[in-house]
Amino acid sequence: MDGFAAVDFWVAREVLQRGIAALFLIAFVSTLNQFRPLLGERGLLPAPELLAWARSSDRAKRMLRPTLFRYIRYTDRRLVALCAGGIVLAGLLVAGLPQLGPPWLPMLCFLALWLGYMSVASIGQTFYGFGWEMLLLEAGFLAAFLGSQDQPPPTHVIVLFWWLLFRLEFGAGMIKMRGGREWRDLTALTYHHETQPMPGPFSRQAHLLPRWVHKGEVLGNHVAQLIVPWFLFAPLLGLWLPDAVPQLIGTVAGAIVIASQLWLVVTGNFAWLNWATIVLGASAIAVPAVPAPTADIPLWWLIVTLAVTALYAVLSWRPARNLFARDQLMNASFNRWNLANAYGAFGTVTKERIEWIVEGTPDADPDTADWREYGFKGKPGDERRRPRQFAPYHLRLDWMMWFLPLGRSLEDWFRALLVRLLEADRPTLRLLAHDPFDGRRPRSVRVVSYRYRFATRAERREHGVHWIRDRRRVIVPPVGLPDD
Structure with a gap:
């Protein structure tokens, strides 16, 4: 220099x-x-x-x-x-x-x-x-x-x-x-x-x-x-x-x-x-x-x-x-112009992977309904689908879906998402990888939580899956639009 x-x-x-x-x-x-x-x-x-x-x-x-x-x-x-x-x-x-x-x-x-x-x-x-x-x-x-x-x-x-x-x-x-x-x-x-x-x-x-x-x-x-x-x-x-x-x-x-x-x-x-x-x-x-x-x-x-x-x-x-502060801030800006910021990530690591799976049905009776799963582009869903590389592109909806099980209440944006799915809103559906209804409106949607873990080598050879998942509980019971 x-x-x-x-x-x-x-x-x-x-x-x-x-x-x-x-x-x-x-x-x-x-x-x-x-x-x-x-x-x-x-x-x-x-x-x-x-x-x-x-x-x-x-x-x-x-x-x-x-x-x-x-x-x-x-x-x-x-x-x-x-x-x-x-x-x-x-x-x-x-x-x-x-x-x-x-x-x-x-x-x-x-x-x-x-x-x-x-x-x-x-x-x-x-x-x-x-x-x-x-x-x-x-x-x-x-x-x-x-x-x-x-x-x-x-x-x-x-x-x-x-x-x-x-x-x-x-x-x-x-x-x-x-x-x-x-x-x-x-x-x-x-x-x-x-x-x-x-x-x-x-x-x-x-x-x-x-x-x-x-x-x-x-x-x-x-x-x-x-x-x-x-x-x-x-x-x-x-x-x-x-x-x-x-x-x-x-x-x-x-x-x-x-x-x-x-x-x-x-x-x-x-x-x-x-x-x-x-x-x-x-x-x-x-x-x-x-x-x-x-x-x-x-x-x-x-x-x-x-x-x-x-x-x-x-x-x-x-x-x-x-x-060097004991109460160090992570990803914080100290001025309005996003200059000289504080950074940091993953101060803690979650030990268990919980995913919220969104499902819909065209049937009237939720107890006997044929529930079909919406597929997201990046977040885990179908056990047989291998995770894909998206970065440096940012899938914002998929990232926010990861945070949902870590919170204590439903976010406003997630409630709005369920409404858009019930409306079969095309711009919203384009954010997803798979619409099980091909653009048609479902009668009801619900949200079910699953625990996911990676398949072992033996499980992969036997079942052809990348993930093993077990169903936990219903997070959001079946809901529909008022005029349905």
Whole structure:
């Protein structure tokens, strides 16, 4: 590293800019496909109702995070236009076209993505209440200040990415150490591959590994999240030491983070969380620039990026203190703009997998009815269906279905979902993998809980199933529409 110019981090900038843009593209595609049936004008939790509430009082206005729809009336068509614009802009950044211009051009493009997606997430309610939403927003904001291809990236902006990755990984590690005992006695992965929100195609094989392997996984996780992140900052020693060793240490630290995240990609479906961490891990990888950038960092751009760094120094006090607080917050934002957030996930691991299965029937008598099961795209249902890989795409309804058995009451959105199924609402049915009634209305629906576990190798050979399930109880007894 050479003063304000991170000359050897040109590959890091390429990966950061194009990788973060690719994640924005996926996020906008996910929103385009799912927002309207979930949160649109006739959604399960209509965003217009939230916006109307936000206009009802000054206190409500302050509680709503920044969104363009505060000033422009929400309609589903405008949501589509916003997503289409985000997809096009993100695609241009993935191709690297704005990066060929002056540094203010990619800056404006990333800030537009940041503001556009924040406008969506701010009205997304529980369906957008995931840590990777604020992670994408923060990463997108920082990517705006990486500059253009004809000049080296600013050192202080690269360091801000290390700080983001440190909060993400070390925060997750500390959450685990303060959380369930299973992380401290190294048994967490004995359960997690089976009970995680949305298993992937190789989750069963990972679950069936020997216990000593699971303990090794947990131990490796602790090393990757609690020890390795400190070495991300080693290249800063290069400001005073000409030796290349500090950069090598930082590069190795970034590579370890990437390797640990690739294992999580293989064994689960965590939307773009793991992929975002992989992209951020590349920020620590130093590669000598050949040929070197042809231009120096302009003075005006240096002033802009230093001002952003100073802002981050001020905003980072609370998340830094949170990392070492006894009552550490997980996935929390300390300001309205989703900057300098606190991260963390899976402080505790569930030991048993309970799934709520939604069934419908065309018959009048529920006691003798032919009950047919609705199939979801990602959550377990049919025992013979192997889990699929969806990440980095985010199946929002399926994720929320995982949380239902962990709560103590029916969520409003879930009640609305049952009504939409009774209405055979086409946009809602498109969120599912299987409609047992082929678009026709059922007379009644009900919800039954099942305990799921992965089939052993012997059970798989004998029965041809990936899951073994046993019926527990009826959660929601048969219900129908009033006119039925």
